[in-house]
Amino acid sequence: MSHPTALAGTVRVLAFDVFGTVVDWHGSIVREMARLHPQVDGDAFALAWREGYRPAMARVMRGELGWTRIDDLHRMILDDILPRFGLQGLGEAERAHLNRAWHRLDPWPDSVAGLERLKRRYTVCTLSNGNIGLLTDMAKRAGLPWDCVLSAEVFRAYKPDPATYRGVAQVFDLQPEQVMLVAAHHDDLEGARACGLRTAYIERPLEFGAARPKDVSPRPENDLHCADFLALADALGA
Amino acid sequence: MSHPTALAGTVRVLAFDVFGTVVDWHGSIVREMARLHPQVDGDAFALAWREGYRPAMARVMRGELGWTRIDDLHRMILDDILPRFGLQGLGEAERAHLNRAWHRLDPWPDSVAGLERLKRRYTVCTLSNGNIGLLTDMAKRAGLPWDCVLSAEVFRAYKPDPATYRGVAQVFDLQPEQVMLVAAHHDDLEGARACGLRTAYIERPLEFGAARPKDVSPRPENDLHCADFLALADALGA
Structure with missing residues (x-):
């Protein structure tokens, strides 16, 4: 790993993965289901919904589907899984409301305070496969100070397409090493590293729920490994 | 003009033109020049730089130039006008620094307070021909709470291309009439209106400097006509 002080002198922009890294999608969907449809196993429902996400993006990236926003992919997956959970009877308004649960995800407890600190010294932005409207609604509700x-x-491409990582550096007219990707997922960080970005891994052991703790052991290829955003702010002198 | 109360019930997103509407480009460039190159007529310099802006965008929109960010258009215009002001001797670092004056524009006195109020009730976003990096740097420095x-x-198109106005509604999955363009320029508002957006005209009589007060008389085709962002917040119940 790089020396934090050297990093703090080079890095100008911190780009954050969002689902799982900034917000707790699993817990938030479980809570939505407990409120809206308490008879359903919210844990299984959240996992099934999220499981459809990568295959759906892969269809777009292979050209089987035209460019599609995550809101629309979420809705396709939702319509697909509802019968499995006995919810095939949901009407259009209920489906539309439920689909916007992804706009209402709650941040991890350290996210807002950590971003507030990091924002004082760095430009903090999202780099998410979520669409702009979703990310903006989420930030407004949760108080995420992007x-x-x-x-x-x-960028009209999903991560881990290099166009997304390089795109951040281009938007800010910076060299790739002046941008750091912050994420709780090694494949995302690997994609960023391949484009020359710096990387910070954030432990989110409960991303898939308390019943499925994630392996969050450090990997030496990342520049930083932090328990949460407050530790990241400490490491980056913010 | 529409009744403000009806508007407040319909409109969800306020999209702001930036140069001239949110920030005082003329005064800011004059102040930069007074600091950096006090021998130059800052007023004439600011006007010359800004005059090159529309023709440069028109070249891109006609396809004579590929897609070009405003940072790069500003630089082309700058290189073109420097000899006229006796500044042909400026080196690369000085030119690059001066070009970023557009990232350092100061807001009008009411902009931050007005946006803070409007943000409580509406989603507030930019819709500017300025590039993302420029707008982000400007917001961070000036405290604009987008x-x-x-x-x-x-959108890969400059205003008044309909793709920009319609793009805002699409990003937020709204009908055009749920988006209001806020601008100090009638041609921009006209473009938005043609796409079905609501419009608010903001008086910025000193946009071109105290020596050239602008005609800011109301035009009936706009939904709102406001002296500044605080009056806009009053009119929209924010």
């Missing part, structure tokens, strides 16, 4: 909302929708 | 930075760079 300087700028960047999304797959801006 | 929920989201939208730019010609996102």
Whole structure:
């Protein structure tokens, strides 16, 4: 790993993965289901919904589907899984409301305070496969103080397409090493590293729920490994 | 003009033109020049730089130039006008620094307070021909509390191309009449209106400097006509 002080002198922009890294999608969907449809196993429902996400993006990236926003992919997956959970009877308004649960995800407890600190010294932006409207609604509700909302929708490509990582550096007219990707997922960080970005891994052991703790052991290829955003702010002198 | 109360019930997103509407480009460039190159007529310099802006965008929109960010258009114009002001001797670092004066524009006195109020009730975003990096740097320095930075760079078209106005509604999955463009320029508002957006005209009589007060008389085709962002917040119940 690089020396934090050297990093703090080089890095100008921190680009954050969002689902799982900034917000707790699993817990938030479980809570939505407990409120809206308490008879359903919210844990299984959240996992099934999220499981459809990568295959759906892969269909877009292979050209089987035209460019599609995550809101629309979420809705396709939702319509697909509802019968499995006995919810095939949901009407259009209920489906539309439920689909917007992804706009209402709650942040991890350290996210807002950590971003507030990091924002004082760095430009903090999203780099998410979520669409701009989703990310903006989420930030407004949760109080996430982004300087700028960047999304797959801006670059017309999903992570880990290099166009997304390089796109952040280009937007800010910076060298790749002046941008750090912050994420709780090694494949995302690997994609960023391959484009010359710096990387910070954030432990989010409960991303898939308390019943499925994630292996969060450090990997030496990342520049930083932090328990949460407050530790990241400490490491980056913010 | 529409009744403000009806508007407040319909409109969800306020999209702001930036140069001249949110920030005082003329005064800011004059102040930069007074600091950096006090021998130059800052007023004439600011006007010359800005005059090159529309013709440069028109070249891109006609296809004579590929997609070009405003940072790069500003630089082309700058290189072109420097000899006229006796500044042909400026080196690369000085030119690059001066070009970023557009990232350092000061807001009008009411801009930050007005946006803070409007943000409580509406989603507030930019819709500017300025590039994302420029708008983000400007917001960070000036304290402009955007929920989201939208730019010609996102839509790959400059205003008044309909793709920009319609793009805002699409990003937020809204009907055009749920979006209001806020601008100090009638041609921009006209473009928005043709796409079905609501419009608010903001008086900025000193946009071109105290020596050239602008005609800011109301035009009936706009939904609102306000002296500044605080009056806009009053009119929209924010």
